[in-house]
Amino acid sequence: MFFERILSLGTVNQEFSSATKTRLMNTIALITTGVSMLYTLMYVFVLDQSTVALINLSFTLAYCCTLGLNALHSTKASKVWFFSVLMVHLMVCTNVYVTNATGFHLYFFLVPTGAFLLFELKDKLEKISLSLVSVVLFLYCENTMNEAPLIELTESIEAMIYQSVFLVNMIEVIVVLTIFANQLERNQTKLTRQATKDSLTQTSNRHEFFEKGESLLLQSQQRQEAFSLVLLDFDYFKSINDQYGHAAGDTCLIMVSKIIQAELNSKQILARIGGEEFAIILPSMAQASAVNLAERIRCKIEQHAIPIIGESHFNCTVSLGVTCKSNAQDTLKTLLVHADNALYLAKNNGRNRVETFAQINA
Ligand SMILES: Nc1nc2c(ncn2[C@@H]2O[C@H](COP(=O)(O)OP(=O)(O)OP(=O)(O)O)[C@@H](O)[C@H]2O)c(=O)[nH]1
Numbered sequence: 001m002f003f004e005r006i007l008s009l010g011t012v013n014q015e016f017s018s019a020t021k022t023r024l025m026n027t028i029a030l031i032t033t034g035v036s037m038l039y040t041l042m043y044v045f046v047l048d049q050s051t052v053a054l055i056n057l058s059f060t061l062a063y064c065c066t067l068g069l070n071a072l073h074s075t076k077a078s079k080v081w082f083f084s085v086l087m088v089h090l091m092v093c094t095n096v097y098v099t100n101a102t103g104f105h106l107y108f109f110l111v112p113t114g115a116f117l118l119f120e121l122k123d124k125l126e127k128i129s130l131s132l133v134s135v136v137l138f139l140y141c142e143n144t145m146n147e148a149p150l151i152e153l154t155e156s157i158e159a160m161i162y163q164s165v166f167l168v169n170m171i172e173v174i175v176v177l178t179i180f181a182n183q184l185e186r187n188q189t190k191l192t193r194q195a196t197k198d199s200l201t202q203t204s205n206r207h208e209f210f211e212k213g214e215s216l217l218l219q220s221q222q223r224q225e226a227f228s229l230v231l232l233d234f235d236y237f238k239s240i241n242d243q244y245g246h247a248a249g250d251t252c253l254i255m256v257s258k259i260i261q262a263e264l265n266s267k268q269i270l271a272r273i274g275g276e277e278f279a280i281i282l283p284s285m286a287q288a289s290a291v292n293l294a295e296r297i298r299c300k301i302e303q304h305a306i307p308i309i310g311e312s313h314f315n316c317t318v319s320l321g322v323t324c325k326s327n328a329q330d331t332l333k334t335l336l337v338h339a340d341n342a343l344y345l346a347k348n349n350g351r352n353r354v355e356t357f358a359q360i361n362a
Contacts, residue, residue: 029066103162105141209271228290
């Protein structure tokens, strides 16, 4: 469960924010304190090594201080402290307790990955300094043989410890890479959303309208299918804002976009292309069906009560202009002009109605 939560850090569901980093630092410090304490007890009761136990107890207490610093909101200091204690501890383990044949110094690899994971993006100096120190200390431990270790180990135990250290390092690298990959994917999804969706209504924005619209129009031309476009504009929206406030205007935009969306299938696209103007792309739909759909949307909007805080509700209406691709030369821009002309006609003819471009030309 804990492992699963760690591996899902940085995904859409579990944001890897500064607060999460602090929580993770606390968890790591707590686990390290616990493990270090267990080793201390083992040195006393199993190996009968009181000197080693005493040294180890001081490291256990030092790890514990990380939690204290975090509690005092010195999050950066707590991380620097934790990694510094860890590095000194590793050096003492490798060069005082036992020898480098145990591979204890391989734990120095935990420092750069851990530091890059837990520090903030801006803490470059801390991340680089800790990484460099860990490399130097690793090389020192690798090239120094402790001739008189406090704990004598057999070769087979040394080999076992070496393998376990390697395993822990591998697990840490996998976890950290997974979190970074999650974070990357999450940011990518967020950026794509920001670039293509309208932040208020979550419908397509102008950019996505043109991108998807042009590709769907091309497809309909290749397949020789119909293609309709509807332009929708609120009636007297300025008065709604003036009378009920801008927030009520925003609620109105959101609710109406939901009403329209409910009438569309997954291939039809609703886009907010202006302040209170929406466009609906209807691939494979001929004019008659598009007019029917536009009329249905108009009725649903007219009947829908928009709630207002402190008051009961208000109703709004929209005008719609419909156009349909008539020849192979039609581009999305020309269709937009045609739909706009039809919309203008709907406004001129009294609003809260649907008009078509074909009527203007008739
Ligand atoms: N609440 C809110 N209002 C917006 C938003 N974008 C544009 N508006 C408002 O929409 C109103 C549009 O006003 P007009 O262009 O005069 O059109 P109208 O009042 O709807 O009149 P007609 O279109 O002629 O029926 C302006 O008052 C804008 O401030 C928005 O995101 N939220």
